[in-house]
Amino acid sequence: MAESIPEKKLSESVGVVSPVYLDFQEPLPLASGQVLENYTLAIETYGTLNADASNAVLVCHALNASHHVAGVSASDPNDIGWWDNMVGPGKPVDTNVFFVIGINNLGSCFGSSGPASINPQTGRPWGAAFPVLTVEDWVRAQARVADHFGIKRFAAVMGGSLGGMQALSWAIQCPERVAHCVVIASTCSLSAQNIAFNEVARRAIITDPEFYGGDYYAHNTVPKRGLSVARMIGHITYLSDDDMAEKFGRAQRNPTEDGRFRYGYDVEFEVESYLRYQGEKFSGYFDANTYLLITRALDYFDPARRHGGDLSKALANVQADFLTVSFTTDWRFPPERSRELVRALLKNQSKVTYAEIDAPHGHDAFLLTDPRYHAVVRAYYERIVRALDLEVTA
Secondary structure, X not given: OHXXXXXXXXXXXXXXXXXXXXXXXXXXXXXXXXXXXXXXXXXXXXXXXXXXXXXXXXXXXXXXXXOOOOOEXXXXXXXXXXXXXXXXXXXXXXXXXXXXXXXXXXXXXXXOOOOOOEEOOOOEEOHHHXXXXXXXXXXXXXXXXXXXXXXXXXXXXXXXXXXXXXXXXXXXHOHHHEOEEEEEOOOOOOOHHHHHHHHHHHHHHHOOOOOHHHOHHHHOOOOHHHHHHHHHHHHHHHOOHHHHHHHOOOXXXXXXXXXXXXXXXXXXXXXHHHHHHHHHHHXXXXXXXXXXXXXXXXXXXXXXXXXXOOHHHXXXXXXXXXXXXXXXXXXXXXHHHHHXXXXXXXXXXXXXXXXXXXXXXXXXXXXXXXXXXXXXXXXXXXXXXXXXXXXXXX
């Protein structure tokens, strides 16, 4: 496949990559009280782990992403890692210095054990019987990947959105194993509005006639309509009003010569066409049960809950230094939610760097190449290099 990829693209990335599948036989206790007796995690790694395993960076993914963080997939030359602009040689997270790990979360549908996997007790797909998971469960599973590589302490754990929640949870659950925590476009808990968006998306899936109570695999079908609507709802929340106005405005999809409306319910505006396309595309590759699991994990995340709502108490044992980044037009996880984390860290006298980027792209800004944003991340990782006295390995 590599020959079909432009040389320039390969030279600017980690190159062609393939996943590795790690099988774990040790039972994993879950927050729900259930136990996964064994499971598989799909991972990718970039760069070289140094002799004392001090240059490792864990990148945690958001809802619809995966372990494929950077580079070009060996199975598809068009499949570029979702954070390829952030991770790679000479990029803000420089793989000439750092050994970067991407892990597909339990319950996902890109190679790790999840609802579509075979339940060893039944010989059929887990379906609705797959356990409900939490962010804390993912961290416990990811810690076993670190153990597999002999990584006692990550140079950094980072992520955006749901990935940022995982990074924060790492700093809380495993304080001695995280030197730096990078939380981007994230929050310490979902607002009621965000939980509401997730619930509407889940109801769209659950009420789809093709859902069959989550066991649609046996019916050889997919609840595409519900999953498509769920994705449309989510996608609206990822973009800012200004960004949508600039991209689509009130432009009609196929305007008549006299500019009249068609007075019907088919696609009339460009934004409708865009949302339908995104929804249909998503329903072709994502698993509906996975969508339910991950949005529920988002809802449940609230480290302050066990401390009477006091976030500073939840962070009392944190040892990591923090970089927190927010974006002014992100109304899904607005800057105020990042400032809440910053205030709690400062109350505990933890070291924290905070950047609020004036970017027009809404929540999705964390995935884009904004020069100011990338400069902040690059500078912070250069600081990590100095603090840990790391060397360039390539």
